[in-house]
Amino acid sequence: MDWAWVGENLGRIRGYALQHLFLTAVPVAAGFVLAFPMSLAAIRWRRLYAPLLGFTGMLFTIPSIALFVLLIPVTGLGPLTAIVPLTIYTLLILIRNTVEGLDGVDPDVREAAEAMGYTRGRRLLGVELPLALPVIVAGLRIATVTTVGLVTITALIGAGGLGRLIVDGFTLFFPTSVVVGVVLSVAFAVAADLVLLAGQKALTPWRAGRA
Amino acid sequence: MITFESVTKQFPGGTTAVDELHLQVPDGEVVVLVGPSGCGKTTILRMVNRMIEPSGGRVAVNGEDVMRTSPPRLRRGIGYVIQGIGLFPHRTIAQNVATVPKLEGWDDDRIKARVDELIETVGLPDGVRDRYPHQLSGGQQQRVGVARALAADPPVMLMDEPFAAVDPIVRTRLQDEFLRLQSEVRKTIVFVTHDIDEAIKMGDRIAILSQGGHLQQYATPKELLAEPANDFVADFLGAERGLKRLALIPVSQVEAAPGPVVAPGAGIDEARRVAETHSSDWVVVVDDEGRARGWARLDELDGRGPVDGVRLRDFELTVHADDSLRTALNALVISRHGVAVRLGDGDRYEGLLTRELLSEELR
Numbered sequence: 001m002d003w004a005w006v007g008e009n010l011g012r013i014r015g016y017a018l019q020h021l022f023l024t025a026v027p028v029a030a031g032f033v034l035a036f037p038m039s040l041a042a043i044r045w046r047r048l049y050a051p052l053l054g055f056t057g058m059l060f061t062i063p064s065i066a067l068f069v070l071l072i073p074v075t076g077l078g079p080l081t082a083i084v085p086l087t088i089y090t091l092l093i094l095i096r097n098t099v100e101g102l103d104g105v106d107p108d109v110r111e112a113a114e115a116m117g118y119t120r121g122r123r124l125l126g127v128e129l130p131l132a133l134p135v136i137v138a139g140l141r142i143a144t145v146t147t148v149g150l151v152t153i154t155a156l157i158g159a160g161g162l163g164r165l166i167v168d169g170f171t172l173f174f175p176t177s178v179v180v181g182v183v184l185s186v187a188f189a190v191a192a193d194l195v196l197l198a199g200q201k202a203l204t205p206w207r208a209g210r211a
Numbered sequence: 212m213i214t215f216e217s218v219t220k221q222f223p224g225g226t227t228a229v230d231e232l233h234l235q236v237p238d239g240e241v242v243v244l245v246g247p248s249g250c251g252k253t254t255i256l257r258m259v260n261r262m263i264e265p266s267g268g269r270v271a272v273n274g275e276d277v278m279r280t281s282p283p284r285l286r287r288g289i290g291y292v293i294q295g296i297g298l299f300p301h302r303t304i305a306q307n308v309a310t311v312p313k314l315e316g317w318d319d320d321r322i323k324a325r326v327d328e329l330i331e332t333v334g335l336p337d338g339v340r341d342r343y344p345h346q347l348s349g350g351q352q353q354r355v356g357v358a359r360a361l362a363a364d365p366p367v368m369l370m371d372e373p374f375a376a377v378d379p380i381v382r383t384r385l386q387d388e389f390l391r392l393q394s395e396v397r398k399t400i401v402f403v404t405h406d407i408d409e410a411i412k413m414g415d416r417i418a419i420l421s422q423g424g425h426l427q428q429y430a431t432p433k434e435l436l437a438e439p440a441n442d443f444v445a446d447f448l449g450a451e452r453g454l455k456r457l458a459l460i461p462v463s464q465v466e467a468a469p470g471p472v473v474a475p476g477a478g479i480d481e482a483r484r485v486a487e488t489h490s491s492d493w494v495v496v497v498d499d500e501g502r503a504r505g506w507a508r509l510d511e512l513d514g515r516g517p518v519d520g521v522r523l524r525d526f527e528l529t530v531h532a533d534d535s536l537r538t539a540l541n542a543l544v545i546s547r548h549g550v551a552v553r554l555g556d557g558d559r560y561e562g563l564l565t566r567e568l569l570s571e572e573l574r
């Protein structure tokens with residue numbers, strides 16, 4: 001470990017870390033924005049659900065490098081080439097967890113809400129979403145951790161992120177850079193997971209003391 | 212008033228759950244729908260608030276066809292209680308109770324006052340206000356369910372096996388409290404159960420249904436037990452129909468035998484004469500205020516003093532005028548002599564009840 005190098009390059013490392021944050025947050029957020037209405041549609045029109053899972057599942061199996069390379073002619077080298085595939089990868093998990101979370105709402109609770117005179121929209125916002133939140137957030141956590149890992153690879157197509165430290169370290173035979181890159185991306189994944197979990201706990205106080 | 216006119220419900224699969232139903236639920240009464248599982252009770256109930264829409268005929272609440280009111284509007288005027296309760300797990304008890312007033316846009320002070328009132332009305336401790344549903348017992352949760360249904364003071368309530376999930380002791384208590392509450396609020400209630408005893412206990416009227424939503428008989432519990440319309444109804448009422456009917460009749464409905472009665476100061480000769488006219492060898496001693504003091508055997512009277520000179524015996528068996536004939540019969544069956552002393556308020560002597568008098572009523 002060359003601690004002097006770390007000290008001299010703090011600014012650069014911080015820059016990569018911020019890029020990494022950006023390249024994780026944008027695809028997860030975009031993925032959720034897309035997945036949410038698709039999930040509602042899948043609940044409304046049940047028939048859509050299986051094909052939707054099939055299709056997003058198929059996209060999920062395309063190796064990331066292949067998808068990046070395929071997109072370079074379209075979006076060039078840069079963040080967008082990373083963001084589009086990363087967004088696509090989140091869809092399967094986000095759709096599956098959103099649908100299952102909403103499906104998992106106790107039918108008696110749903111029936112009571114309907115019988116009390118809730119409109120469909122208010123019932124979704126006021127009753128079903130809050131109750132599905134733990135499962136939806138579980139999906140967001142998996143999507144986020146997965147994306148943090150994938151972003152390290154985007155360095156290969158010049159999109160930046162902590163992966164740059166790893167790639168540079170290998171090219172220059174400089175282990176310190178590799179170690180810093182790996183440690184920081186792992187720490188970032190763990191931190192993101194904990195933040196989301198804390199957010200979910202804060203939003204679901206009624207579950208305190210329950211399994 | 213809720214009216215069903217030729218109401219039919221066919222589900223997409225082809226099941227006819229309800230067939231040409233005619234039924235009127237009068238204002239302020241509890242009408243119980245009872246019948247075997249799958250006979251269409253829930254379907255009938257849910258057609259009142261449009262959770263299910265009829266395929267034919269008309270369901271009207273206070274003369275207005277339910278299909279002409281938007282579901283949310285209609286439902287906010289109709290309380291709904293189900294077996295599964297369906298409290299909102301993410302809301303406190305106070306918030307759960309406040310559901311409909313909140314949807315209706317009441318102001319906060321009015322909501323708070325109403326919630327406080329209801330928590331007390333349904334017999335919940337004040338401390339539950341800010342708890343979450345899972346922190347309450349099953350019986351308490353069911354009370355919250357009733358409070359939530361009553362919140363906006365709807366004239367009509369629908370209850371689908373509301374007490375089926377709690378244990379028998381709690382169920383009896385909830386039923387009793389519900390009847391007490393209903394005697395004050397006088398809602399128009401459709402109550403579903405598969406338990407005929409619950410139907411007899413809760414219903415002002417009972418509609419007995421068979422598979423396919425066919426109405427077999429619609430009558431008061433007494434009429435039903437006295438004169439079942441057909442074998443289906445008789446079978447459904449069960450082998451103890453006679454006893455169930457007795458449970459609905461108070462002892463005061465049966466004329467009691469006057470019995471051999473003497474005043475405390477009566478002498479042996481008078482006691483003998485009175486006993487003889489009633490062909491008995493004992494007398495009941497009743498004081499000036501009409502209170503029964505006890506009884507004495509003729510062969511234990513010592514001939515000179517008044518009857519209360521000897522130690523009077525306690526009655527083996529007394530029944531109160533408000534007890535049911537079923538309670539009285541049960542006591543008589545166990546007793547040695549087959550005679551019970553009937554007492555009114557303040558232990559006033561009202562006569563004797565015998566097995567023979569009861570059998571008369573049973574026939």
Ligand SMILES: Nc1ncnc2c1ncn2[C@@H]1O[C@H](COP(=O)(O)OP(=O)(O)O)[C@@H](O)[C@H]1O
Nearest residue numbers: 222224226228247248249250251252253254255
């Ligand atoms: N949504 C539905 N789709 C198809 N059939 C149904 C539906 N709901 C109820 N049924 C059928 O209608 C009949 C009456 O059901 P229900 O009203 O629930 O009976 P109960 O409450 O008396 O047990 C049953 O045969 C049931 O299977």
Ligand SMILES: [Mg+2]
Nearest residue numbers: 252253254371
């Ligand atoms: Mg039912």
